[in-house]
Amino acid sequence: MVETKVFDADAHVIEPPSLYFELLEARFAERVRPDPTLGGHHGRLLPLLDGSPSFGGSEWMREVLRSDRGRDILVERFGDVAERGFDPPALLDALDRQGVTCAALFPSFSLHVPFGATVAPDLAAALARAYNRWIAEVAAAGRGRLLGVALAPLHDPAAAATEVRRAVEEDGVRAVMVRPNPVHGRSLTHPDHDAFFGLLEDLDAPMLLHEGLGGRHEFAGDRFDTWYARHAVCHPFEMMLALTGLCVDGVFDRHPRLRVAVLESGTGWLPWWLDRLDEHHELFGPSERGELARTPSDYFARHCVIGTETEDRFARATVDAVGADHVVWASDFPHLEARYPDGVAEFVARSGLPEADLQEVLWEAPCRLYGVDPVAMRS
Numbered sequence: 001m002v003e004t005k006v007f008d009a010d011a012h013v014i015e016p017p018s019l020y021f022e023l024l025e026a027r028f029a030e031r032v033r034p035d036p037t038l039g040g041h042h043g044r045l046l047p048l049l050d051g052s053p054s055f056g057g058s059e060w061m062r063e064v065l066r067s068d069r070g071r072d073i074l075v076e077r078f079g080d081v082a083e084r085g086f087d088p089p090a091l092l093d094a095l096d097r098q099g100v101t102c103a104a105l106f107p108s109f110s111l112h113v114p115f116g117a118t119v120a121p122d123l124a125a126a127l128a129r130a131y132n133r134w135i136a137e138v139a140a141a142g143r144g145r146l147l148g149v150a151l152a153p154l155h156d157p158a159a160a161a162t163e164v165r166r167a168v169e170e171d172g173v174r175a176v177m178v179r180p181n182p183v184h185g186r187s188l189t190h191p192d193h194d195a196f197f198g199l200l201e202d203l204d205a206p207m208l209l210h211e212g213l214g215g216r217h218e219f220a221g222d223r224f225d226t227w228y229a230r231h232a233v234c235h236p237f238e239m240m241l242a243l244t245g246l247c248v249d250g251v252f253d254r255h256p257r258l259r260v261a262v263l264e265s266g267t268g269w270l271p272w273w274l275d276r277l278d279e280h281h282e283l284f285g286p287s288e289r290g291e292l293a294r295t296p297s298d299y300f301a302r303h304c305v306i307g308t309e310t311e312d313r314f315a316r317a318t319v320d321a322v323g324a325d326h327v328v329w330a331s332d333f334p335h336l337e338a339r340y341p342d343g344v345a346e347f348v349a350r351s352g353l354p355e356a357d358l359q360e361v362l363w364e365a366p367c368r369l370y371g372v373d374p375v376a377m378r379s
Helices: 027-029 036-045 059-065 066-077 088-097 121-140 157-171 191-203 227-248 269-288 296-303 317-321 343-351 355-368 374-378
Strands: 007-012 102-106 146-151 177-180 207-210 260-263 303-307 327-330
Touching: 007 177, 007 260, 007 317, 007 355, 027 121, 036 066, 059 066, 059 088, 066 207, 088 102, 088 146, 102 121, 102 207, 121 146, 121 157, 146 157, 157 191, 227 260, 227 269, 227 296, 269 317, 296 303, 296 374, 303 317, 303 343, 317 327, 317 343, 327 355, 343 355
Parallel strands: 007 102, 102 146, 146 177, 177 207, 207 260, 260 303, 303 327
Antiparallel strands: none
């Protein structure tokens, strides 16, 4: 086992079913109702929003993972941590069992609820506020080891900016999650989002791109009718599209201090994709994007990191291509794909990375991403 602290750059919470019914502002209460087709538990986690479903998963998900059986599966997989409702003390125990020092916490059901393609902008912002206040409370109970990540649905970019400023200044969050998918006819890199990107620069808060399947979003897997194909496509393809836009549409030129993390999409595609983008930049950039200051691979080097996971067979190749200081490890706990409780040990054994690179990927790079002092956290 490598002798280093471990910073989990992308773990998850399991939200309580009361979240959007107790913490949502009163004036929005009538617009959020349990979805009776999902039962009493999951119907509150994935509620009806203005009468429309927030659940968009497959029939298998509806029948298994979004049923009482799904709750049993979590207990079978994670034991007492799940039985205790993944509350902060349980999460800290889970960190200890994995050999993890601290973790950044992303949503599970709220990967979808505030971000749905058809959600009204004012309701999307209100749902994000409710979640962000709740995750701040979770982080505050984590004794400095749990870092809350704020949500920023871009249905109304100005409202998203207002909520991010509040969450950073009032709740002390360090980073902001944005989905890479188009919303209300705008791509991630639409000019309407420039003020939002500028705020992230001013706050020195990284934009964490995180995809998810199971809600109602516009995404790259729409042309398929099986969960198999849609899930295979959605995570890496949406990130490839988002990264392309950030480079080619000039976002990084307009926002030279914007920091971006590309998470939960694997890493094997990245060296090839950057090489392909660089080739196209050389061939077509002078005539179509002559104003761009750098190549796509240069933009990535200046602005981005990518998340690897325990089972990533391409981790070493990606580190060799972009540098260990641009790669961060993530557990995906407590989603069912997570290697628990041996994910760190398996990653160290399987990655083949030398000690210095492991120190970067497991500790130094995620500390920089989240603005954590790595020396202070070691004490």
